[in-house]
Amino acid sequence: MGARNGKQFLQRLDSTPREIWYGDKKVTGSVSEHPAFRGVARSIAALYDLQMKPELREAMTYKSPTTGDPVGLSFLQPRTREDLAKRTWMMKTWADYSGGIMGRTADYLNSSIMAMAAAKDFFGNEGRDYSSSIVRYYEYVRENDLLLTHTLINPQTNRGVGPSKQADPFIAARVVEKKSDGVVIRGARMLATLPMADEIMVFPSTVIRSGQDDVPYSIAFALPVSAKGLKFICRESFASDSAYDHPLASRFDEQDAVVVFDDVLVPWDRVFILEDPEKANRVSEATGAVVFMAHQATVREAAKAEFVAGLATLVAETIGADQFPQVQEKISDLLLTAETMKAFLSASEANAAVNGWGLMTPDYIPINSARNLWPKVAPTLAIVLKQIGASGLMAIPPEEILGSPARPEVDKYYQAKLADAEERIRLFKLAWDVAGSSFGGRQDLYERFFFGDPVRMASAYYAWYNKEPFKERVKELLHRKD
Numbered sequence: 342m343g344a345r346n347g348k349q350f351l352q353r354l355d356s357t358p359r360e361i362w363y364g365d366k367k368v369t370g371s372v373s374e375h376p377a378f379r380g381v382a383r384s385i386a387a388l389y390d391l392q393m394k395p396e397l398r399e400a401m402t403y404k405s406p407t408t409g410d411p412v413g414l415s416f417l418q419p420r421t422r423e424d425l426a427k428r429t430w431m432m433k434t435w436a437d438y439s440g441g442i443m444g445r446t447a448d449y450l451n452s453s454i455m456a457m458a459a460a461k462d463f464f465g466n467e468g469r470d471y472s473s474s475i476v477r478y479y480e481y482v483r484e485n486d487l488l489l490t491h492t493l494i495n496p497q498t499n500r501g502v503g504p505s506k507q508a509d510p511f512i513a514a515r516v517v518e519k520k521s522d523g524v525v526i527r528g529a530r531m532l533a534t535l536p537m538a539d540e541i542m543v544f545p546s547t548v549i550r551s552g553q554d555d556v557p558y559s560i561a562f563a564l565p566v567s568a569k570g571l572k573f574i575c576r577e578s579f580a581s582d583s584a585y586d587h588p589l590a591s592r593f594d595e596q597d598a599v600v601v602f603d604d605v606l607v608p609w610d611r612v613f614i615l616e617d618p619e620k621a622n623r624v625s626e627a628t629g630a631v632v633f634m635a636h637q638a639t640v641r642e643a644a645k646a647e648f649v650a651g652l653a654t655l656v657a658e659t660i661g662a663d664q665f666p667q668v669q670e671k672i673s674d675l676l677l678t679a680e681t682m683k684a685f686l687s688a689s690e691a692n693a694a695v696n697g698w699g700l701m702t703p704d705y706i707p708i709n710s711a712r713n714l715w716p717k718v719a720p721t722l723a724i725v726l727k728q729i730g731a732s733g734l735m736a737i738p739p740e741e742i743l744g745s746p747a748r749p750e751v752d753k754y755y756q757a758k759l760a761d762a763e764e765r766i767r768l769f770k771l772a773w774d775v776a777g778s779s780f781g782g783r784q785d786l787y788e789r790f791f792f793g794d795p796v797r798m799a800s801a802y803y804a805w806y807n808k809e810p811f812k813e814r815v816k817e818l819l820h821r822k823d
């Protein structure tokens with residue numbers, strides 16, 4: 342089949358049965374028409390349409406090595422710097438569609454599975470041929486242009502002890518039984534963004550301690566979301582039908598769900614790591630998946646910083662606040678953030694090198710630095726919008742006011758230097774959806790945590806970064822004789 346268009350995505354979404362719980366109800370019927378999902382489903386469809394546009398298709402797809410059909414470019418295993426540049430261009434085009442607001446466009450996990458397939462030998466074939474399974478899975482996802490979600494984290498029950506020491510050893514998802522046709526999994530994982538995906542990857546993230554009790558939790562596998570016993574329990578939706586009132590929430594609420602495995606059978610060809618803490622702890626770094634995921638994330642973060650800088654500038658200009666030096670300084674901070682993320686990207690691509698698995702890989706020093714800096718600077722995006730928008734962010738009456746008898750007052754008192762009332766309210770609602778609405782709050786949390794706990798990431802960065810040359814320079818100066 343190869344690269345999909347939006348209609349094909351929606352058709353598969355609606356024809357794939359899945360157990361999604363929303364409040365006290367199981368979602369039945371068409372997922373793409375459910376109020377919690379329809380806005381984002383349309384946005385995802387629009388992204389797939391984008392890659393099939395005649396003027397973009399050449400740059401957004403490449404020829405499948407197995408069928409010759411066009412397939413999505415984020416599946417491309419880069420061998421040259423030009424390949425990397427093509428990937429970046431494609432990812433930026435998708436990211437710009439939502440102003441970098443959608444975190445889980447398909448290219449995020451496509452990048453991961455692409456890298457893991459190149460590193461197939463990491464998975465090995467002791468006992469079972471896990472290396473062939475990961476390659477077949479990558480090819481299956483690529484050739485059908487499937488949308489993946491993933492879940493890495495055990496439920497937040499008691500972080501003080503490992504999964505086997507929780508009140509119940511089956512809270513965190515784990516192996517229950519190995520059968521001739523696959524492995525049975527019971528327990529839960531938290532969290533999976535995008536329950537309207539086609540497939541779910543269940544991979545390790547937090548370090549598994551080496552004790553024997555934690556071995557059953559050391560697993561990596563993938564399943565169709567229709568797998569029997571697989572359940573998604575959603576949070577409250579922030580979606581809305583009014584694009585005027587909620588310009589982002591109405592389009593981009595990707596939804597987050599806790600995933601329950603009620604004795605789910607994972608067929609052997611979908612198992613990639615089994616009861617192997619050493620492999621589980623290393624998979625992300627050793628395969629290069631983390632670099633390619635972080636590369637995609639940096640592209641999106643640059644897009645988001647640019648978008649919010651543009652939004653803050655428009656807000657300031659609209660109300661004539663752009664002339665004040667402190668407002669200019671705040672917007673400059675956003676521009677600096679955008680430029681910093683782009684500089685990390687450029688450096689990572691300029692110093693790219695072929696990794697141990699043959700992929701032209703962005704330099705991990707700038708990419709890992711971007712990954713660690715982003716959770717610290719991302720909250721500033723919302724802070725600056727609040728500082729500049731001030732009370733204007735609360736002068737955002739619901740859309741219905743525009744058709745009400747109060748319209749003349751609205752037209753008079755909500756107008757701004759550079760916009761009539763309707764346009765000014767529209768703009769400030771967008772700013773609020775980034776900075777303060779429920780949707781905006783979720784965005785803030787997402788940027789802080791989506792790539793892991795920033796505290797532990799910072800510790801890992803500290804341990805990983807080669808500080809020796811810097812220390813040597815200091816020591817040399819301390820003991821300089823002249």
Ligand SMILES: Cc1cc2nc3c(=O)[nH]c(=O)nc-3n(C[C@H](O)[C@H](O)[C@H](O)COP(=O)(O)OP(=O)(O)OC[C@H]3O[C@@H](n4cnc5c(N)ncnc54)[C@H](O)[C@@H]3O)c2cc1C
Nearest residue numbers: 491492493494497500532533534786787790791793794796
């Ligand atoms: C909006 C959103 C969407 C997400 N989507 C996904 C998704 O699609 N797939 C997915 O797999 N994950 C997803 N995540 C989860 C994300 O991976 C985690 O939030 C992140 O890894 C941190 O884990 P945690 O939330 O369980 O925090 P916890 O580990 O519970 O941490 C809670 C607090 O305790 C501290 N802490 C906990 N343990 C330690 C320790 N050992 N040492 C030091 N400090 C510690 C942390 O610093 C933090 O302050 C999402 C998160 C958010 C917020």
